[in-house]
Amino acid sequence: MNAPETSLHTAPRSDWTREEISALFALPFPELMFRAASVHRAHFDPTQVQISTLLSIKTGGCPEDCGYCSQSSKHDTGLKASKLMAIDAVLADAAKAKAAGASRFCMGAAWREPKDKDLDAVCAMVEGVKAMGMETCVTLGMLTMPQAQRLKGAGLDYYNHNLDTSPEYYRHVISTRTYQERLDTLEHVRGAGINVCCGGIVGMGESAEDRVGLVHALATLPTHPESVPINALVQIEGTPQGMAQPLDPIDFVRMIAVARIAMPRSMVRLSAGRETMSEETQALCFLAGANSIFYGEKLLTTPNPVAAEDQALFARLGLTPMPAGH
């Protein structure tokens, strides 16, 4: 089938078919890039990139078996598990991130789901970070509706919970939590009035059709996620995905471009994987419509480009950080 016309000023659609998404991936690269860049500038200033800093507030020892993850207790990755950080220590790190220029602070915990007692501390962290004038995001695993409502009450702006891959490929990557459970958590987050941050990972040995399936699953959610992180797999020794075939960088750029076209008003985040990505590939991702990155020398457990490197890249490309509140 031919790729659907790319309309610039219509409301975001949630009725995408797999065939339409597949036809976008199949476009000649210059045509795909032109369409993605046109959609991007119809909704955003293409020179602005939102910057978020990540902190792992509870590292390792996770009971889930996600095949890519350094923090699963099911894989022998040599990572040392630690308890939930103290509130003061988290706020001190948040202050450093703000001083370095981040407008959003994202806190991640290696839990299947938070215990209610843990949520007390996380709510205090959210309140503290918000009081500094930054947007807040947490990723804590599965969430019930009352838990989502508590986080909303603390002022949480975004909750990150990824679909990770297509519904078909999912069982090859994770066995301890179902796709439907992920969709249920997303519904609770949305129902509580928190912005949704939801995306996935590419480079896990999935087929081109699975990448179509992931974009389709995201773009047919009743409301598009406000933030869509596209992660390039960071290979972790000791995990089942540790030996996956690296992805062609052009295919990664295509993934960003198709996500941008399918979810025109969402922030598309060029997420994990930048440490080993060339600056030229990153530039193509920005041209394809990526307008958010993780900033600071560490993601959760793996390295990210240091701030000075990203500042130099922004200067080289004429990009500027997006102010908070977008």
Ligand code: SAM
């Ligand atoms: N435990 C929570 C959960 O899984 O919902 C939150 C933290 S988890 C590390 C957040 C997301 O990071 C995962 O869903 C996955 O998409 C991404 N991620 C984790 N390890 C990764 C890796 N090695 N490479 C790329 N992305 C990764």
Ligand code: DTB
């Ligand atoms: C997301 O989609 N990517 C971030 C964030 N959400 C929490 C995490 C990336 C983790 C990369 C591997 C690590 O550092 O452990």
Ligand code: SF4
């Ligand atoms: Fe646990 Fe999240 Fe890692 Fe899965 S991705 S093993 S849930 S920390």
